[in-house]
Amino acid sequence: MRIGELANAAGVSTRALRYYEQRGLLQARRQGNGYREYDESAVIRVHNVRALLDAGLKVDDIRELNLCLDEKQLEHIPTCEAYVLYQQRLRAVQVQLAALTEVESRLRAKLAGVPK
Numbered sequence: 001m002r003i004g005e006l007a008n009a010a011g012v013s014t015r016a017l018r019y020y021e022q023r024g025l026l027q028a029r030r031q032g033n034g035y036r037e038y039d040e041s042a043v044i045r046v047h048n049v050r051a052l053l054d055a056g057l058k059v060d061d062i063r064e065l066n067l068c069l070d071e072k073q074l075e076h077i078p079t080c081e082a083y084v085l086y087q088q089r090l091r092a093v094q095v096q097l098a099a100l101t102e103v104e105s106r107l108r109a110k111l112a113g114v115p116k
Contacts, residue, residue, distance in 0.1 A: 003028070003036045010046035017046065023059045025049050025069065045069045052082070056093060061085045 007014045020026040021036075026045060028036035048069045052062045062069070065082055 001038050001040070001042075003038070006038045006042055006046065009043045010050070012046060012050065020046065020049055020059075024063055025059065025066070041070055044072055055086065056089050057082075057085055058089070061089060 001009070003014050003017055007017055010017075017026060021028060026038075026042060026049070028038050028042075031037050048071070049062055052065065053059070064085060068082065
């Protein structure tokens, strides 16, 4: 299938597909005219990439799961290293939340001291 067909089947933009390809998450064969051509399995791969992005992983994290991305039930594959990546990403998010909470506290303190 061509890039537009994959985009429609997977519910993403062609721009997203090009980005995934650029970052090593998706591969296409090139036809003689230069058009990208994808296998039917690319739909599952794109759905899994989207699910992992929606769960909070970054593209670099997802690339580590490259061997798992073609699995239909990615969440239920015990050999997939997603659990470890989720833990690492959760810790990073917790650090960011703590930093933002500190900034929020300082801003609230500043606002409390400013006359209205």
